[in-house]
Amino acid sequence: MRVWQGFLMGVLLVPLALWPADPAAAASVSGRASTVLEWYDSANEETSLPVYQYLQLNAKDLGAKGYNFKAYGRLGNDLRDEENIKSRLYYAYLEKKDLFEGFDFRLGRQFISTTAGASLMDGLSLNYTLLDDYQIKVFGGGDVSYYQGYSAKDVVTGVEVSGNFFDSLDLSLSYLQKWDEGLLGQELLGFDASYDLGGKLWLYNELQWDILSERLSYAQVGGKYRFDFPLTARLEYLYSLPVFSSTSIYSVFAVAEYEEVLAEVTYNIRRDIQLFGRYVREIYEDFSDADVFEAGIEKLRTGSFSGYLTGVYRIDDDGQDLKGFKVRGAYRLTKALEAGLGMNLDVLEREIDYFDSDTDSDDTTSRRYWADISWRLTDTLNLEGKIERVDSDLWDYYNRGTLRLNLLF
Numbered sequence: 001m002r003v004w005q006g007f008l009m010g011v012l013l014v015p016l017a018l019w020p021a022d023p024a025a026a027a028s029v030s031g032r033a034s035t036v037l038e039w040y041d042s043a044n045e046e047t048s049l050p051v052y053q054y055l056q057l058n059a060k061d062l063g064a065k066g067y068n069f070k071a072y073g074r075l076g077n078d079l080r081d082e083e084n085i086k087s088r089l090y091y092a093y094l095e096k097k098d099l100f101e102g103f104d105f106r107l108g109r110q111f112i113s114t115t116a117g118a119s120l121m122d123g124l125s126l127n128y129t130l131l132d133d134y135q136i137k138v139f140g141g142g143d144v145s146y147y148q149g150y151s152a153k154d155v156v157t158g159v160e161v162s163g164n165f166f167d168s169l170d171l172s173l174s175y176l177q178k179w180d181e182g183l184l185g186q187e188l189l190g191f192d193a194s195y196d197l198g199g200k201l202w203l204y205n206e207l208q209w210d211i212l213s214e215r216l217s218y219a220q221v222g223g224k225y226r227f228d229f230p231l232t233a234r235l236e237y238l239y240s241l242p243v244f245s246s247t248s249i250y251s252v253f254a255v256a257e258y259e260e261v262l263a264e265v266t267y268n269i270r271r272d273i274q275l276f277g278r279y280v281r282e283i284y285e286d287f288s289d290a291d292v293f294e295a296g297i298e299k300l301r302t303g304s305f306s307g308y309l310t311g312v313y314r315i316d317d318d319g320q321d322l323k324g325f326k327v328r329g330a331y332r333l334t335k336a337l338e339a340g341l342g343m344n345l346d347v348l349e350r351e352i353d354y355f356d357s358d359t360d361s362d363d364t365t366s367r368r369y370w371a372d373i374s375w376r377l378t379d380t381l382n383l384e385g386k387i388e389r390v391d392s393d394l395w396d397y398y399n400r401g402t403l404r405l406n407l408l409f
Contacts, residue, residue: 031057033407041398048082062094069094090120102129112139112156114174115190115206119156120144134163143178153182170194178245185245187211201225210243217241222262230268237261259283272302282316290316296326304332307340321349336376344368366392380408 034054041047052074059069071092076085093108104127112119123141130136140157158176165171174190192206201223208218222236238260244250261281268274275297282290296310307329314322324347330340348364370388377383384404391397 027062028060029057029409031055031409033409035405037403038401040400046082047080049079050076050083050085051079052076052085066098067094067096103127104129109144112158114158114160114176115172115192115208116158116160116174116176116188117178117186117190117208119176119178121156123156133165134161136161153179155179168196180245180247183247184212185247186243188217188243199226210241212246213243215241217243232266234264234266235262236264256285258285272300274298274300288317290314290320301330301332306330319350323347323349330372338374340372342370342372364393366390382406 032054033056034052036052036054038050038052039047053076054074055072057069057071061067062069069092071089073087073089073092075087078085089109091109091111093106093110095104095106097104099105106125106127107123109120109122110125112121112125120143121139121141122144123139125137125139127135127137137160139159140155143154143156145154156176156178158174160172160174162170162172170193172190172192176186176188176190177184178186187210189209189211190207193204195203197203202225203223205221206218207216209215210217216239218241219239220236222234224232224234226232238258240258242255244255260283262278264276264278266274266276276295278292278294280292280294282292284290292312292314294310294312296308298308299306307327309325309327311325312322314320324345326342326344328340328342330338332338344367346366348366350364368388368390370386372386373384375383382405384406385402387399387401389397389399
């Protein structure tokens, strides 16, 4: 069965599911329906006109109190038949909190996320809470992939054990394995910890171990400190090594490590205006390292105006330098209508080694301009629109537009 057929069947069956087995149990339904129309130039310089129908559904107390159903998906098609637009079922599951004390379950298509790994899964997850501070979660089912064939032999299973200690220390240990066509493709172990010291200092880390390859595949260690005045500082280290399925041809190739050191400060001028500065050291195994500097200011919308201005400067010894900025401003014209303008500009400077000549340099500038609007027609109906122009020194310009109508119910 195709995804869009299953989605339609699910929508059609909802009214039947909402009919309460117990007349005293009244189901309630809420959600959002979004109709989206886009237009843009495709790679073959033809104009595409995709249209999407999104539906987010929340149904509570189905047949009995505490049984809830949640779903979100889309139907899609290109009215000009230029692009292969896919329909999606993002999630659709039935859940019950406190089936008995401390025990919850979730059945259906759902997103599973642990430090050991993540997956969109068609299956069952069970969660048990003990003494309010300790949890164990077990899950298993079909591993859904949008970009490969979906087979009954594509299975994901795992377990996560977590707990809160001394009211400030959170620890979690997780295990996950994925099967591809009946063969073990990935087996991963994860550990994460978070410690909050008096609301001032927050320390955190995540570790992932690739059991099949017997090596560390991911690590993140960091700390965030809140000063007595409105300044926050963050320091973080990141390590990443790609993990491919053992059944993939890419698993036989050598992979390169990537490391990153980040330092960031954020200063609140007042509650709706903040400044930030960030430095990132990008560390590569096969290329020269890079230094990236970013700074900006953001105005949150507390009145009529909101916006941001940020700049970035990247330099490395290989000559792959980048300078750019992003700016956007929005103004609330009325209580129901807001309009905005924005621009992104990037200048990439590259040192290129030609086979028949000395090293030469190349500069490429790319620009993106846009205007957007948000109009609240009623309390349950709003309209969003955006039109943008994209161009660069290498490619011709193209225009892109989006129109979205949202209905809340």
